[in-house]
Amino acid sequence: MAERMTVEMKVNGRPVRAEVSPRTSLADFLREERRLTATQLACEEGVCGACTVSMDGATVLSCLVLAVQAEGAEVWTAEGLDGAAAPLAEALHAEHGIQCGYCTPGILMRGGELLKEQPAPSERDIRLGLCGNLCRCTGYAGIVEAVAAAADPAAAPGERGAAPARREDERLLAGRGEFVNDVSPPGTLHVAFLRSTVAAGRITRLETGAARALEGVVAVFTAADLNPRAGDMRPTPLLNAAEPPLLPLAADRVRFAGEPLALVVAGDRYLAADAVDLIEVEIEPEPPVLDPGGAVEDTDRLVYAETGSNLYQELTSPIRPKLRRALEDAPQVVRATSRQQRQANAPLETRGVVASYDPDTGELVASLSTQNPHEAKLAISRVSGVPAEQVRVTARDVGGSFGLKVWTGRDELTVALAARVLGRTLKWIETRQENLTASGHARMDVGEATFALDEQGRILGCHLDHLEDTGAYPLGVVGKAGPFVGMVFTGPYRIPLHAFRFRSVRTNTCPRGAYRGPWAFATVAREQMLDEVARAVGMDPLELRRRNVLGPDELPYTMPTRLVLDHVTPAQTLEEVAARLDYPEVRLRQRRLLAEEGRLIGVGIAIGLEPSSIGTMQPIDRDTARLRVELDGTITAYLATGAGGQGVETTMAQVVAAELDVDLDAVRVVQGDTDATPYGRGTGASGTAVITGSACRAAAAELLTMAKELAAEHLGVPAERVEPRRGVLADRQDPGAAVSWAELAKTVSAHGPGERLEALGRYKAPPMTWSNACHGCVVEVDRELGTVRIERYVVAEDCGRMINAKVVEGQIAGGVLQGIGGALLEEVRYDAQGRPLTRGLAEYAVPTTLEAPAIEFVHIETPSPTPGGHKGMGQGGAAGALACVFNAVADALAQVGARVDRTPLDPARILTAFAEAGSRSPRPAARPPSPS
Amino acid sequence: MKPAPFAYRAPTSSAQAIALLAEHRGRARLLAGGQALMPLLASRQVRSPLLIDLNRVPDLAFVSRAERLRIGALTRLRRLEADPVVRAGAPLLAAAAALAGPVQVRNRATLGGALAHADPAAELPAVAVALDARVELRGSGVRHLPAADFFRGAHQTALDDGELLAAIEFPLREAAFAIEKIPARPGHALAGAVVVLGGEDRRLVLFGAGPVPLRPARAEAALAGGAAPAEVAEAAMADLDAAGVPEDVTRALARGALTRALDRARATARNQVDHG
DSSP states (O other), rough: OOOOOEEEETTTTTTEEEEEEEOOHHHHHHIIIIIISSSSOOOOOSSSTTTEEEEEEEETTTTSBBBBGGOEEEEOOOOHHHSSGGGHHHHHTTTTEEESSHHHHHHHHHHHHHHHHHOOOOOOHHHHTTTOOOSSSSSTTTHHHHHHHHHHHGOOOOOTOOOOOOHHHHHHHHTTTOOGGGOOOOEEEEEEEEOOOSSSSSEEEEEOOHHSSTEEEEEEEEHHGGGGGOOOSSTEEEEEEOOOOOOOOOOSEEEHHHHHHEEEEESSSHHHHHHHHHEEEEEEOOOOOOOEEEEEESSSOOSSGSSSSSSEEEOOOOOOHOOOOOOOHEEEEEEEEEEEEEOOOOSSSOEEEEEEEEEEEEEEEEEESSOOOHHHHHHHHHHHHHOOOGHHHHHHHOOOOTTTTTOOOOHHHHHHHHHHHHSSSSEEOOHHHIIIIIIIIEEEEEEEEEEOOOOTTOOOEEEEEEEEEESOOOOSSSHHHHHHHHHTTTTTOOOOEHHHEEEEESSSSSSOOOOSSSSSHHHHHHHHHHHHHHHHHOOHHHHHHHHHOGGGGGEEOOOTTTOOOSSSOOHHHOOOHHHHHTTHHHHHHHHHHHHHHOOOOEEEEEEEEEEETTTTTTTTTEEEEEEETTTOEEEEEESOBBBBBSOOOHHHHHHHHHHHHHGGGGGEEEEEEETHHHHHHOTTTTTTIIIIIHHHHHHHHHHHHHHHHHHHHHSSSOOEEEEETTEEEEEEEEEEHHHHHHHHHHHHTOOOTTTEEEEEEEEEEEEEEEEEEEEEEEEEHHHHHHHHHHEEEEEEEEESOSSSSHHHHHHHHHHHHHHHHHHHHHHOOOOOOOOOOOOTTTTSHHHHHHHHTOOEEEEOOOOOOOOTTTTOOOOHHHHHHHHHHHHHHHHHHTTTTTTOOOOOHHHHHHHHHHHHHOOOOOOOOOOOOOOO | OOOOOOOOEOSHHHHHHHHHHTTTTTTHHHESSSSTTTHHHHSSSSSEEEEEEEETHHHGGEEEEEEEEEEETOOOOOHHHHHHHHHOOOOOHHHHHTTSSOHHTTOOBBBBHHHHOOOOTTTTHHHHTTOOOOOEESSSSEEEHHHHHHEEEETTSSSSOOOOOOOEEEEOOEEEEEEEEEEOOSOOOOOEEEEEETTTEEEEEEEOOOOOBBBBBBHHHHHHHTEEEHHHHHHHHHHHTTTTTTTHHHHHHHHHHHHHHHHHHHHHHHHHHHOO
């Protein structure tokens, strides 16, 4: 079948002639043969739009067109557009319509076609026209605004003050971003995994002979080949030493459908997939452990026979007598349940690694899609046995992650080990099916809580029983994220007494990993339950919150779990949202529309606290920044962060420019290379503004001290009289006397070759930096179809001093849309045998332009006591939105007696709730039993 | 996500395509827009030793109008949306095509491909049934079938190994219509309903609830008898019972979609009378 065909086409105006295999997709032809890597692959099933190109004047999905079908065609890719100069590209830049940039080339292609077909599109036209281009980062707001602005520059929202446009955008718009799949050193071989389709069972046969014999196959590894050579596979020693140890490939047993059984190395990805097909595998299936509730007590069916129990972690804070009395004797006691479904991070770019080992030098170089290059380097060193000094990790652009790539996964580590064993360059790009079934799942929480209240609706105490499903290979999330839910459960409320039980169980499912706010369930469960409590005691949920939320004069406030809350504004944000929504008016309208037209309107509110920059989470509680003054006077900041869409190259440059009072364009950020940057925490856990920003400030302060001394000598004045001013160091008393940064740099370099004016800054975070937000929304639920339409969405937030308001809003909007996805759409599902049912983005539906509401923002800037006054805010949007939308739908349903206690609230669940309400006779609520 | 190897041929006439099919009977697949077939090949859920690409067959891509509207199977959905002949002759078809997926998909997907794929939850097979379309199948001979007889099960049609779907013919008829799809957006649906009200000719079709587009006879009778939309939808549930469709949420969605579509189609019909 090695048939090759000649194909001739025009690509970006140039004639191209090549020999291809008939099965080569146009996308692979453009990327692999033509090295035009703007066109991205994110699903390979025609759902995501990242591979959109123009063919003979119409956009097509290049993953669904064969290269041979483009014979004679005229094909245009994002590289062929006029780069950042095109009006749409300019507008995407100006409107912050770009974060990670992975979807951007597809947006440019389709958006360009849309503008040609509809020169004056309505917002609806834009949303319909771009509904086939998924973006997981922006919440689409900036994209929709950009298309509108490109059509009509007068429609641009206008000034954005202290929110400079992102400097990451230029390369991303030109299709010159470098994602891991764009890295292809000469001689690269391609990896594919054979994975179990069975959830639990014993491997009885694994025959690789036919695969090895296939022409083009370089190696086939099984557990016997790799496991004995693997060092510690834990992605960080911080994570619990999960007994039994994690190994590269399944040896005797499989513990989830998706677990890797063998690794194939071949000349290209097509051949690697052919070889995987040829491996013969037999697994004797056993009944899988799937239900986390049942798994706790089950001693017959065990994920690990040797452990004797499926219970992985348990932490109980005792119910002291005062709390017990409250839960038993309070005037009002309400029990509520909240279930959060299994979700996937589903970044547009899947995981991937290109690992290269040179036996002559003993050096291992790896490009990864990671949030944390330095920890990846250490993990690769531990697994492969190559000393850390001889491992280099680069991570240029990362196409979204949301926690999935914060630690280096089993599969990436296994590929790095295989590269070490083979002494070759190996590339593995995760397929979407692997991403949705084997990378990491999230949420999967059940909470049952009891609340004790007095007659006035003041909460006297509460107890949370929290059960999390951690999957087959507990990764922890970041140490103790699970118990952390109980620790912060009382959140921004005056709840004097609280206790919790946390349990984590293993099941025969994909391991649980980190996802945007690993503590999110604290907000989700509490806020959903508070609405349930409000309904139970007959009080409006806004009023219940008003009676219990902490006011400004109550801070600092010590929570029952001894965490101290300060510099937050939950009551203010609550009032902002109530005012913006015109809450009393919405309630009146809700009643009127129900009475007059039978329509179901719902209002939801959720207050969230975001624990950011947590000072107890080694090693990501600290960071280092190096600043160097170049000979031309520009400043380079060397940071350990990664470019995953958060705009770090922009915001950290803003911080440095402000500290040194130099032009923003004079500061360049270098990140994503362990050889060039000092060890640091990477990007994640809402820590960049506070921790990395403070490290940048520390480095700037150190640099200024040195520069002032040098300038003082130069100017012949005491150092105390020197200050940085608009790009130079000047004498305070004689504005005319100044020396440039370039001159100072040259002075230092004159001391000898390699001498530079540079400084290192370090920062270690305080125990906790809280940011807070209140989300409010109005929805309408269709009584016949069970569908939900979001009418309005408001976020009032306080993340302290904002470095870049547009970046802040972009982070919130992206989080909100992921929360909406969790509330209404997204669910990872298994069948009764534990086989995954959601294997592609057609089945795991993430929100499109059509589900994304416009978001109204209110910013309150209460400085934190950290150097810049910032607070982390990257994750909270996802938690707040999920609870807010859930509450709004539950509020709508409650009007007709329908109840829900789990997400996602898809049409099936809502219609079922209506049906149950219809058949349920109203009965008085019995006092719930006290928790054991 | 890379397909298994296959050979590829791109005939330039339907006669050549049919000859290739005959030559490789049972071992070849026809490739039209590829929007359904390519993902199945890439995930290796479908394997085919040979792909016969119809995209270079000009005699399969056309729109013509005589006593019927005749559309070549390779006509792309985007053309159906925009073509004035289609919009005048079968406006429901133009409207439904626009719902079938995002623009990039509709730029490539074809009417014949959408029908031959026979996705139970897709709108175009339902529209073909609702409009009483006739499909033209060409192999060793030519046969014509009513659309209702073309769909045999989920992803199963009356096409045999040696045949290709060449054209689809739609009667020209003045009618009010509505299509309701859940969720109401381009792309994959859970369920939906199509309503065509043309004087005495009232046609209802449910999709998503059951393996093929379903015409609920009791509901159509109820409609003819002047029943209100909710009653018609209730009757449609009895039709689903009779068809052995299990009681589930898709049924409830189909019911809601039918009620909604009836409301809209009636409003359009009244409007047409008012302006007629």
